[in-house]
Amino acid sequence: MLYENKPKTLFVKNTKTAEEHAFISGTRGDFITADRFVCHIPQGVQLMDLKTGNKDTIPQATQYVYAKGAKKLILTMGSNSEKTLLIRNINGTGEVQIGEVEKFEIDPSGRMLLYSTKSGSQSEICLLSLSGKEPETIVKNNAGTFSNLTWHANGKLFVFTQKTADKQDAGSTVYYYRIADKKLQRYTPQMQQKAFGDSLYVQASAPRLKISDDMQRVFFAMHSKEEPVKKKDSDVQIWNGNAKWVYPMAQKRKLFEKS
Numbered sequence: 416m417l418y419e420n421k422p423k424t425l426f427v428k429n430t431k432t433a434e435e436h437a438f439i440s441g442t443r444g445d446f447i448t449a450d451r452f453v454c455h456i457p458q459g460v461q462l463m464d465l466k467t468g469n470k471d472t473i474p475q476a477t478q479y480v481y482a483k484g485a486k487k488l489i490l491t492m493g494s495n496s497e498k499t500l501l502i503r504n505i506n507g508t509g510e511v512q513i514g515e516v517e518k519f520e521i522d523p524s525g526r527m528l529l530y531s532t533k534s535g536s537q538s539e540i541c542l543l544s545l546s547g548k549e550p551e552t553i554v555k556n557n558a559g560t561f562s563n564l565t566w567h568a569n570g571k572l573f574v575f576t577q578k579t580a581d582k583q584d585a586g587s588t589v590y591y592y593r594i595a596d597k598k599l600q601r602y603t604p605q606m607q608q609k610a611f612g613d614s615l616y617v618q619a620s621a622p623r624l625k626i627s628d629d630m631q632r633v634f635f636a637m638h639s640k641e642e643p644v645k646k647k648d649s650d651v652q653i654w655n656g657n658a659k660w661v662y663p664m665a666q667k668r669k670l671f672e673k674s
Contacts, residue, residue: 460472524570
């Protein structure tokens with residue numbers, strides 16, 4: 416409900432008994448189980464037992480994901496640039512914290528957690544079974560930041576990219592990992608250059624990777640390398656009166672036509 420002179424309020428109402436619960440300034444509500452409701456409030460994330468009416472607030476939590484298969488609530492604590500993951504049961508027990516997390520993805524079954532961390536120059540990709548086992552390190556090096564973590568629909572493999580550190584337009588390595596045989600394959604910038612020449616590279620912020628249904632192919636976007644801009648003695652712009660776009664808009668649109 417939106418009000419003119421007080422904060423908007425999120426309501427949860429029992430359709431049989433008409434019992435009602437209010438969450439002031441609540442947003443992004445979700446029934447994660449038949450008797451558990453979770454939403455964002457200004458103080459953090461609030462979890463409610465719909466049978467008892469008890470509310471549990473997790474302060475400073477900025478994001479939540481429910482891993483259905485493992486029946487675990489995964490919460491993001493802290494800023495976007497440096498996050499801590501809090502993994503816990505919905506009743507508040509069994510808390511586990513993972514620090515310095517940059518990206519994370521839960522597998523389709525909701526039983527495995529894939530995440531990347533960065534400490535100083537050291538970057539790492541880890542795989543954690545949410546049943547409580549120790550995480551498995553997939554890659555650990557100081558070659559650059561990991562991103563684009565993507566699971567196959569069957570949860571048997573995943574792919575991700577790693578940006579080459581401290582080199583502009585140097586490209587990204589595409590990784591492919593199969594869980595059953597713990598096989599890791601790499602498609603490096605050097606291999607890409609051999610196939611595509613110097614004009615194309617895999618961009619770190621490229622569109623999301625995709626994996627074929629038969630697990631035999633990975634799809635990714637290639638990005639065109641920009642030619643060095645020649646310095647001019649003046650800021651003169653030459654506009655074409657017959658062009659579809661005026662000069663500033665044409666320059667801006669070029670940013671979206673490279674992949």
